[in-house]
Amino acid sequence: xxxxxxxxxxxxxxxxxxxxxxxxxxxxxxxxxxxxxxxxxxxxxxxxxxxxxxxxxxxxxxxxxxxxxxxxxxxxxxxxxxxxxxxxxxxxxxxxxxxxxxxxxxxxxxxxxxxxxxxxxxxxxxxxxxxxxxxxxxxxxxxxxxxxxxxxxxxxxxxxxxxxxxxxxxxxxxxxxxxxxxxxxxxxxxxxxxxxxxxxxxxxxxxxxxxxxxxxxxxxxxxxxxxxxxxxxxxxxxxxxxxxxxxxxxxxxxxxxxxxxxxxxxxxxxxxxxxxxxxxxxxxxxxxxxxxxxxxxxxxxxxxxxxxxxxxxxxxxxxxxxxxxxxxxxxxxxxxxxxxxxxxxxxxxxxxxxxxxxxxxxxxxxxxxxxxxxxxxxxxxxxxxxxxxxxxxx
Numbered sequence: 001x002x003x004x005x006x007x008x009x010x011x012x013x014x015x016x017x018x019x020x021x022x023x024x025x026x027x028x029x030x031x032x033x034x035x036x037x038x039x040x041x042x043x044x045x046x047x048x049x050x051x052x053x054x055x056x057x058x059x060x061x062x063x064x065x066x067x068x069x070x071x072x073x074x075x076x077x078x079x080x081x082x083x084x085x086x087x088x089x090x091x092x093x094x095x096x097x098x099x100x101x102x103x104x105x106x107x108x109x110x111x112x113x114x115x116x117x118x119x120x121x122x123x124x125x126x127x128x129x130x131x132x133x134x135x136x137x138x139x140x141x142x143x144x145x146x147x148x149x150x151x152x153x154x155x156x157x158x159x160x161x162x163x164x165x166x167x168x169x170x171x172x173x174x175x176x177x178x179x180x181x182x183x184x185x186x187x188x189x190x191x192x193x194x195x196x197x198x199x200x201x202x203x204x205x206x207x208x209x210x211x212x213x214x215x216x217x218x219x220x221x222x223x224x225x226x227x228x229x230x231x232x233x234x235x236x237x238x239x240x241x242x243x244x245x246x247x248x249x250x251x252x253x254x255x256x257x258x259x260x261x262x263x264x265x266x267x268x269x270x271x272x273x274x275x276x277x278x279x280x281x282x283x284x285x286x287x288x289x290x291x292x293x294x295x296x297x298x299x300x301x302x303x304x305x306x307x308x309x310x311x312x313x314x315x316x317x318x319x320x321x322x323x324x325x326x327x328x329x330x331x332x333x334x335x336x337x338x339x340x341x342x343x344x345x346x347x348x349x350x351x352x353x354x355x356x357x358x359x360x361x362x363x364x365x366x367x368x369x370x371x372x373x374x375x376x377x378x379x380x381x382x383x384x385x386x387x388x389x390x391x392x393x394x
Contacts, residue, residue, distance in 0.1 A: 002083055003052040003076040005036065007067040008304070016066045019073065020045055024056045030076060035301075037073075040178070046302050052076045058083030124151040135160040179269040186328045190247075191367040194326050195375055199383045201342045201359040204228065207389035215284045226262060226316045227287040229339065231393045232385040234258045234278035237312060240378040244311045246332035247368050253332075261310035261330065262290060264297045271297050272330060274310040283393045318342060324360035334369035337382075338362040 007017045020038040024030050036050040054076040061073040075083035123144060124132075128151050132139055137159045144151035204225065212223035237244045237258045246253045258279040261272035273293040275286055296302050312334075315327045318341035327338040340360040347356050361382065365375045385392045 002057075002078075002081060003054065004072045004084075005051060005056075005074040005076060007061075007069050007071050007073055008039065008048060009069040016068050019061050019063055019065050019067060021063050022056075022059065023047070024050075026056055026059050026074075028056055030054060030056050038300075045178075045300060046304050046307070048304075050076060054078055055081075057081075058085070123149055128153045128156050131156040131160075179271075182330060183328050186331055190329045190331060192329060192364050193367050193372065193375075194362060194364055195372070195379055196324065196360060196362045197379055197383060198347075198358055198360050199386055200347075201357045201386065204359075204386050204389055205342065205357055211283060211390070211393070215287055219284045219288055221284070221287045221291050223283070223287050224290070225318070225342070226314065226339075227283065227290055228389055228393070229314055229316070229386075230260050230262065230275060230278055230286050230290070231283045232389055233312070233314065233337065233382055234260050235392050236378065236381045236385050238279050239381060240374070242370050242374055243335050243365075243378045245334050245369050246311065247334065247366055248332065252369050255311045257309070257311065259309050259311045261307075261313035261333075262293065263313060263315035263327075264294055266298050266300075271302065271307065272310065272313050272315075273297055273302060273306045274308065276305075276309065312336070314339065318359070324362055326362050327364050329364050329366055334366045335375070336364050338364065 007019075009017075018040040020040050022037050023035045024037075030036060030050040030053065032052045033049050035047045036056070037048050038045055039048050040046075055078070056074060057077045058075040059073070061067050061071075067073055077083050123146070124139065129139075131137070131153055132151075135156065137156050139151065142151055142155055142159055143149065145155055146152045208223055208225055208228050211228070215221065215223045241254055242252075244255050244258055246255060257277050259274050259276045260278040261274045263270055263272045273296070275281075275289050275293070278286060281289075293302075293306060296306065310330070310333060313327075313330055313336040315336060316339040317325060318339055320341075322340055323343065324340040325338050327336045329336050338361070340362075342357050342359045344355050345358040346353050347358060348354070349356060361379065363375055363379050370378075
């Protein structure tokens with residue numbers, strides 16, 4: 001029996017998904033669980049696995065198409081089996097965009113009469129006709145800017161340039177486009193407020209060095225400051241459930257699990273895969289999961305579960321030499337913590353000037369979910385945990 005491949009619902013309130021690419025061609029054999037296609041959501045581009053064994057057939061959506069959730073986009077059939085034909089194929093979003101790209105107005109196109117298709121009464125210079133053929137410009141859609149509506153070479157160049165620019169926009173990195181959409185949504189809909197604290201990171205450095213030895217020996221993974229911060233902050237969030245809550249549009253929703261997103265730089269953008277139930281797993285497991293998520297994110301192989309159900313995010317730019325910054329909240333989360341680099345500074349030590357490794361933390365919070373006092377108490381407890389990390393995760 002044929003198995004339908006449908007557009008999955010990967011997020012709450014998702015109505016459509018964009019097909020980025022097929023990993024298999026029509027007629028190729030597929031095995032259950034192997035990558036079959038890539039889908040774009042408002043958070044990332046993710047691989048979707050084959051729902052069964054067989055042959056990919058009856059593809060109904062091409063790359064670029066926006067498809068309603070639950071719509072069948074292909075079938076997995078037995079060799080020689082004919083796929084069902086109960087739904088009409090969908091056009092490619094990319095194809096439609098390119099077709100429309102030759103139609104926009106341009107300063108070099110006038111209001112002269114349109115050229116008739118087929119070349120019957122076309123008024124066009126020889127050079128313009130040659131350029132149109134070379135660049136694939138449809139003459140029937142152009143209005144010439146020359147005398148009597150004649151199409152000139154400049155008209156062809158303008159039309160080709162417009163189409164190329166639109167095609168470049170259409171083919172822009174999905175990650176960069178998603179990042180733009182998510183940050184715009186967060187910045188324009190969430191009432192942010194910011195709290196910043198400088199913290200002595202000496203104990204954090206010492207704790208990482210001591211814990212790293214046993215973790216690297218037992219798991220073969222390098223322990224980073226981010227790993228340790230994930231563990232500490234997850235455990236502090238248990239004491240401050242409001243910081244781990246979400247705004248639903250109607251009110252505050254308390255989240256049962258503490259799921260920490262870690263902002264990761266990838267080609268042309270940033271994504272934030274999630275370490276689930278980070279308050280309940282050991283530090284070594286956090287380091288292992290973080291390493292695996294980074295590898296999948298940078299190779300474009302994140303899975304739906306990797307980016308779902310985040311409740312709090314950490315963005316660490318210390319490795320890029322950044323002292324301090326403010327980060328934009330990722331709805332529906334209520335907060336994000338920006339972490340700057342650890343650097344020696346002259347600070348008061350027992351009433352006298354001293355040099356200590358200092359780090360700046362900046363907390364961005366959603367004022368609909370938490371007030372300033374609650375956010376300040378949370379940040380205070382994070383700093384307490386950083387001052388004695390082994391007590392919290394050792």
